[in-house]
Amino acid sequence: MKQSQMLIPTLREAPADAEAVSHKLMLRAGLIRQLASGVYTYLPLGFRVLKKVQEIVREEMDRIGAQELLLPAMQPAELWRESGRYDVYGPELIRLKDRHDREFALGPTHEEVITSLVAGEISSYRQLPVTLYQIQTKYRDERRPRFGLLRGREFLMKDAYSFGRSWDELDVTYRAMYEAYSRIFTRVGLNFRAVQADAGAIGGEGETHEFMALADIGEDTIVVSENGTYAANLEKAETLWEEPAASDAEVPPMNRVHTPNAHTIDQLCAHFGLEASAFMKTLLYLIDGQPAAVVVRGDREANETKVLNALGGEIIELADGAVVERLTGAAVGFAGPAGLSGVKLLVDREVQAMTSGIAGANETDYHTENVKPGRDFEADLVGDFRNAAEGDLSPDGSGPLKFYRGIEVGHVFKLGTKYSEKLGADYLDESGRRQPAIMGCYGIGVSRILSAVVEQHHDANGILWPPEIAPALVHIIPASAKDEAQMKLANDLYRRFADAGIDALLDDRDERAGVKFKDADLLGLPYRIVVGREAAEGRVEFKSRAEADKETVSADEAFDRIKNM
Amino acid sequence: MKQSQMLIPTLREAPADAEAVSHKLMLRAGLIRQLASGVYTYLPLGFRVLKKVQEIVREEMDRIGAQELLLPAMQPAELWRESGRYDVYGPELIRLKDRHDREFALGPTHEEVITSLVAGEISSYRQLPVTLYQIQTKYRDERRPRFGLLRGREFLMKDAYSFGRSWDELDVTYRAMYEAYSRIFTRVGLNFRAVQADAGAIGGEGETHEFMALADIGEDTIVVSENGTYAANLEKAETLWEEPAASDAEVPPMNRVHTPNAHTIDQLCAHFGLEASAFMKTLLYLIDGQPAAVVVRGDREANETKVLNALGGEIIELADGAVVERLTGAAVGFAGPAGLSGVKLLVDREVQAMTSGIAGANETDYHTENVKPGRDFEADLVGDFRNAAEGDLSPDGSGPLKFYRGIEVGHVFKLGTKYSEKLGADYLDESGRRQPAIMGCYGIGVSRILSAVVEQHHDANGILWPPEIAPALVHIIPASAKDEAQMKLANDLYRRFADAGIDALLDDRDERAGVKFKDADLLGLPYRIVVGREAAEGRVEFKSRAEADKETVSADEAFDRIKNM
Incomplete structure (x- = not known):
C-alpha cells in the first residue's frame, strides 16, 4: 500500500x-x-x-x-x-x-x-x-x-x-x-x-x-x-460464606429514632456515629410487576441478578418514589424490614446473621434501632443477594477477590x-x-x-497494533520524498516485502519527515523502517513501535529481521 | 470436509x-x-x-x-x-x-x-x-x-x-x-x-x-x-438508419373506416388484409404527469427509455383507459396522430418516412386510411423511439442484430x-x-x-461448478462406507488433498453408492474419484463432472491429475 x-x-x-x-x-x-x-x-x-x-x-x-x-x-x-x-x-x-x-x-x-x-x-x-x-x-x-x-x-x-x-x-x-x-x-x-x-x-x-x-x-x-x-x-x-456463631447478647427492644434528612447510608453513619455495616439497607423493587423488598447490610450493594434468579423472575426494576410511599407509607430512604407488609421480603444472609441493626421505620424521618432478625421481622427468603466486594474471599478458597x-x-x-x-x-x-x-x-x-x-495497546502518541491484526506489519518511511536515493531504496524494500507476502505501508507522501513520523506513531504499525541520510549506503533506521530505541542497520538486515519474525 | x-x-x-x-x-x-x-x-x-x-x-x-x-x-x-x-x-x-x-x-x-x-x-x-x-x-x-x-x-x-x-x-x-x-x-x-x-x-x-x-x-x-x-x-x-427517398406517389385524402372490435395490430392486419408495417401504432403516455403520444410502425415496439431521454423526463407510464379516453375521445385501440391535440406528438423516424399508413381515428370503432405524415399531422419531435428488432442492421455497420x-x-x-x-x-x-x-x-x-x-452450468442431473468457484474441487466417494480398504484409501486421498491445499469433499456417509452418486451429480464438484472394488489394488475411478467417461487409474495418478490442473 x-x-x-x-x-x-x-x-x-x-x-x-x-x-x-x-x-x-x-x-x-x-x-x-x-x-x-x-x-x-x-x-x-x-x-x-x-x-x-x-x-x-x-x-x-x-x-x-x-x-x-x-x-x-x-x-x-x-x-x-x-x-x-x-x-x-x-x-x-x-x-x-x-x-x-x-x-x-x-x-x-x-x-x-x-x-x-x-x-x-x-x-x-x-x-x-x-x-x-x-x-x-x-x-x-x-x-x-x-x-x-x-x-x-x-x-x-x-x-x-x-x-x-x-x-x-x-x-x-x-x-x-x-x-x-x-x-x-x-x-x-x-x-x-x-x-x-x-x-x-x-x-x-x-x-x-x-x-x-x-x-x-x-x-x-x-x-x-x-x-x-x-x-x-x-x-x-x-463469596466464601461461613455462618457466624449466633450471639447470646440480649438485644433491647426496638427504639424509634427521629432522623430528619437522613436518607442515605452516609447520612445515617454521620447521624449515629456508626459504620455502614451497622445498618440494614432496604430496597424496594418491582419484579415482573410484583413488589419485593431486599435487605442488605448498609455497606453492601444489592445484586439484582441474584434477586431475580431467586424469584425466577424476568424483569426487575427499582420501585419509584410513588410506589415506595404506597408500600412503606414513607418517603424514599426510610424503608425497613420490621413492620413491612404486603411485599415479599428477601434478606441477605449477612443481615440475617446480624445480632441487631438499625433500619428504616417505614415512617418518613424515622429509623429504628435494635432491629433483630427473626424477632422483629421474618424473611420470606434468606440468601446471597449482594454484590461481592473487593477483599471478600473467593468461594473456591483461592483467597481475596480483586x-x-x-x-x-x-x-x-x-x-x-x-x-x-x-x-x-x-x-x-x-x-x-x-x-x-x-x-x-x-x-x-x-x-x-x-x-x-x-484500549489495551496504545501510548500517548497512538496505537500499538499487535502484529497478527495490524493493518500492515511494517511502515517504510523515506524521510524525504524528493530524495532519489531514499525513494529508490524505500521502493526496493517495499517491493521485497510485497514479493515475500508481507504487508507493508510505504509513506511516499511529499510531507515533512516530522509529519510522517507523527502519523506513523498514530497508525501504530508494529515495525518502522526509516530510509534517511544513509540511503545511498544502503542503511536504514529500524524501530519497533513499542520500543523507543532505534538502530541503524543495512536494508537487507531490516528486511530479514521482519521476514524472520 | x-x-x-x-x-x-x-x-x-x-x-x-x-x-x-x-x-x-x-x-x-x-x-x-x-x-x-x-x-x-x-x-x-x-x-x-x-x-x-x-x-x-x-x-x-x-x-x-x-x-x-x-x-x-x-x-x-x-x-x-x-x-x-x-x-x-x-x-x-x-x-x-x-x-x-x-x-x-x-x-x-x-x-x-x-x-x-x-x-x-x-x-x-x-x-x-x-x-x-x-x-x-x-x-x-x-x-x-x-x-x-x-x-x-x-x-x-x-x-x-x-x-x-x-x-x-x-x-x-x-x-x-x-x-x-x-x-x-x-x-x-x-x-x-x-x-x-x-x-x-x-x-x-x-x-x-x-x-x-x-x-x-x-x-x-x-x-x-x-x-x-x-x-x-x-x-x-x-439501428442503422438510412432515410428512404421521399415518394412522389399521390396519397388520397384520409378515409374513415368502421373497424369494430379491431383494437390490436393483429386484428387490424386481419381486418385490412395488410402487413403490420402498414399501420401507425399510437401509444399514449404520461411523462412526469404530462401526456404524450408516441407513434411507431405497427410491427414495432415503442422504446420508453428513448422517449424519456428525448423529453428529458424522469418517470414514464402508459396512460390508463380513462386518460386515453379523455385525451383521444375514444376507447383504447383507436388513437391516431391525425387530429390528436393537447398532447406532445413524438413520431418515430420510420413512421415519418412512410408515404402513408392506417392509424386510429380517435373515435371508438374507427380507423383512418391514407394518413400521410406532414400532411395529416405534424410531429412535435421526430426520432428513434422504437426498440431494435432482430435482423435490423447494427449502427456500427457490423451486420444484422441478434x-x-x-x-x-x-x-x-x-x-x-x-x-x-x-x-x-x-x-x-x-x-x-x-x-x-x-x-x-x-x-x-x-x-x-x-x-x-x-443457470449456465448445469445438466439434467445437477450443477457443474466452474473449478475456481466450486465449493470443493474434488468429490471422493468410497462406494461402501463399510468396506475398510475403500475407506482407508478414500481417507488417504482426502488427507493428501488437504495437505496439498486442495479442497476435497469426502462422502463418508453410510449410504448406498447410488444415493451418493446422485448427490454428487447434484452438488456438481468438478472432479469425482470413486473408490470402489479395486481399492485394495490402489485403483480408483476418475471422472470429470462435465464428461460421461470414467477411467480407472491408480490413486496416485488421480491425485496428480487434480494437483496439476
Whole structure:
C-alpha cells in the first residue's frame, strides 16, 4: 500500500464527543468514521484490521469443525413471536414493515432463524451434532451507543450455534468453543479473562462464560481471585460464606429514632456515629410487576441478578418514589424490614446473621434501632443477594477477590432446549423417539475487538497494533520524498516485502519527515523502517513501535529481521 | 470436509414455487434456503461458493488499486433527502425509525454515504483520484422477488465508487474497472457480454455498460451484432438508419373506416388484409404527469427509455383507459396522430418516412386510411423511439442484430458530478479553485452471480461448478462406507488433498453408492474419484463432472491429475 494513494485521513484532534481513548485514536488514525449515532464506516485501514480479526475467528471456528453459513439480517417477526421474544426484546429490536405491511426485525441475534432452519433440515440423530456459525452484521438499537465500536447499533458479530443429542455432547462442544475463544483472543493480542456469568434471561438452565478484555472503560465489573482460579462477572460472583456463631447478647427492644434528612447510608453513619455495616439497607423493587423488598447490610450493594434468579423472575426494576410511599407509607430512604407488609421480603444472609441493626421505620424521618432478625421481622427468603466486594474471599478458597473492569468480547452459553422446543428443532433418536436438540450459542463481538485491542495497546502518541491484526506489519518511511536515493531504496524494500507476502505501508507522501513520523506513531504499525541520510549506503533506521530505541542497520538486515519474525 | 458432518440437505424435488432451473438446483443441492420472500440463508456449501466469488472480486478490485472499506447498511434518511432520492426511490427503499423516531433507510446502494464521507475527508487535488469499494449486504424491497438469488430483497453486492479530477481521469478508472469486471466474470466461469446501457435516471450524462450473463431466464434483452462488435441493452440499442427517398406517389385524402372490435395490430392486419408495417401504432403516455403520444410502425415496439431521454423526463407510464379516453375521445385501440391535440406528438423516424399508413381515428370503432405524415399531422419531435428488432442492421455497420436474454451481473457507470455537487464532495484544484469531484460507480451482484453461474452450468442431473468457484474441487466417494480398504484409501486421498491445499469433499456417509452418486451429480464438484472394488489394488475411478467417461487409474495418478490442473 502506498500511503499517497490510500484514504487514511489522520486527525490531529479527535472530535470532542469521543470519550474513550480507543474511540479517539481510531478516529484520529483514520480507521473509522461515524455515520450516525452508533453506526460506523470502516475506512480502508480499519477494514484491514477487521478483516484480519475475521480471518482469525474463521480459522479457529473451522479448526473445531464449526461450519460457516450466512443467515439473513431481515427476520420475519413471526419467528420472534414463536420464540416469545418479539415483545420481550423491547426497543432494542429494530422493527420494520415491508411494502406488503409484513413485519420484520433486523437481527440482533439469530437463535430464532438458526433454530427454525435446523428444525426444517435435521430429522435424525445421525445428522447431529452440528455447529454452525456466521460472521454477520447485527442490529441493536442501543439506548446509549458509546465509545465508538464498543457499543454500536450496527456491528459485526460472529455467532455460532450448536445442536446436539445430549448435555454431554454439549459439554464437549462448549469446551471446544471455550478453547477456540481463548485462542482467538490470545491471537488478536487481548489481555482477557474468561469469567463465569449469569445465565439469566437468555436461557436459564445452562453454564455460561463471558470473555472479558480488561480495560478501565469496560462496562462490566469482573471479580477475580488472587491466583486467578476464580473469575466471575460481578452479577454472578459469589463469596466464601461461613455462618457466624449466633450471639447470646440480649438485644433491647426496638427504639424509634427521629432522623430528619437522613436518607442515605452516609447520612445515617454521620447521624449515629456508626459504620455502614451497622445498618440494614432496604430496597424496594418491582419484579415482573410484583413488589419485593431486599435487605442488605448498609455497606453492601444489592445484586439484582441474584434477586431475580431467586424469584425466577424476568424483569426487575427499582420501585419509584410513588410506589415506595404506597408500600412503606414513607418517603424514599426510610424503608425497613420490621413492620413491612404486603411485599415479599428477601434478606441477605449477612443481615440475617446480624445480632441487631438499625433500619428504616417505614415512617418518613424515622429509623429504628435494635432491629433483630427473626424477632422483629421474618424473611420470606434468606440468601446471597449482594454484590461481592473487593477483599471478600473467593468461594473456591483461592483467597481475596480483586475487581477489574472488563469489555465483554465473547460469550459462550449452554442454551439447552429453550429454542429447540419452541421452534420445533427435534430429531428422532436411535430408538425412534422424538427429542429436542440440546443447543449452545456462542458469540464474539468482532468489531468490538478492535476497540478493546486499541484500549489495551496504545501510548500517548497512538496505537500499538499487535502484529497478527495490524493493518500492515511494517511502515517504510523515506524521510524525504524528493530524495532519489531514499525513494529508490524505500521502493526496493517495499517491493521485497510485497514479493515475500508481507504487508507493508510505504509513506511516499511529499510531507515533512516530522509529519510522517507523527502519523506513523498514530497508525501504530508494529515495525518502522526509516530510509534517511544513509540511503545511498544502503542503511536504514529500524524501530519497533513499542520500543523507543532505534538502530541503524543495512536494508537487507531490516528486511530479514521482519521476514524472520 | 466430511460429508457425514456437513449440513448439506439435498432434496429429491425442488419446492413447487421454484421456477428457474438455478433456483431449483440451488435448493436441491442444499446451497440456499428461503427465510422470507426474496430473503435467503446461504448454507455451508452455498456460502463456500459465495466466499470464493467474493475473493475473486476482491483480488481484481485490489489489483486495480481500489481500496476496500465497509459502509453501514443503516443510512440516515437525511442523506437521501440531500441527494433528492428519498422520495424518488419509492417503496423499494426499506425505511425504518429508530427508538428516537429518527428516520433511516436500509441501503440499496451507497452513493449518498460514500459521497458524504469523501466530502468530509478529501479537500485537495493531491488526494485524488481514489476508488473505494465494499462487499456488503444490500436491501431492496422488490415488488416481485423471484428466481432465488436472482432478484432478492437482501443480497450481496460489490459496489465501488471512484472520485477524480477530470473526465479523462474517470475514463482511465472506468476502463480499468471494465477490464477488472471482464476478468471477474471470466474467472467465475460466466458466458457474458458487456453491453451499452442507458444512463437514464441514475445520472444522466455518462457512459455506462452492463455486464450481462447470457441466460434464457434473464430479465433483460440484449442486442448483439453478428461479429459481436456492437452490443447493447434493448433499452439503448440503436439501428442503422438510412432515410428512404421521399415518394412522389399521390396519397388520397384520409378515409374513415368502421373497424369494430379491431383494437390490436393483429386484428387490424386481419381486418385490412395488410402487413403490420402498414399501420401507425399510437401509444399514449404520461411523462412526469404530462401526456404524450408516441407513434411507431405497427410491427414495432415503442422504446420508453428513448422517449424519456428525448423529453428529458424522469418517470414514464402508459396512460390508463380513462386518460386515453379523455385525451383521444375514444376507447383504447383507436388513437391516431391525425387530429390528436393537447398532447406532445413524438413520431418515430420510420413512421415519418412512410408515404402513408392506417392509424386510429380517435373515435371508438374507427380507423383512418391514407394518413400521410406532414400532411395529416405534424410531429412535435421526430426520432428513434422504437426498440431494435432482430435482423435490423447494427449502427456500427457490423451486420444484422441478434437478440439474447441476459442477467445483469455488473454495471459500470460514469456518474459525473450529480452526487458530488449535491453532497459537497469538492476539492481545491492546483490553482486553488473549488471543483466537484468527477464520480463513477461500479456494481457487481455478488450473490446473483451464483444463480447466473448455475443457470449456465448445469445438466439434467445437477450443477457443474466452474473449478475456481466450486465449493470443493474434488468429490471422493468410497462406494461402501463399510468396506475398510475403500475407506482407508478414500481417507488417504482426502488427507493428501488437504495437505496439498486442495479442497476435497469426502462422502463418508453410510449410504448406498447410488444415493451418493446422485448427490454428487447434484452438488456438481468438478472432479469425482470413486473408490470402489479395486481399492485394495490402489485403483480408483476418475471422472470429470462435465464428461460421461470414467477411467480407472491408480490413486496416485488421480491425485496428480487434480494437483496439476
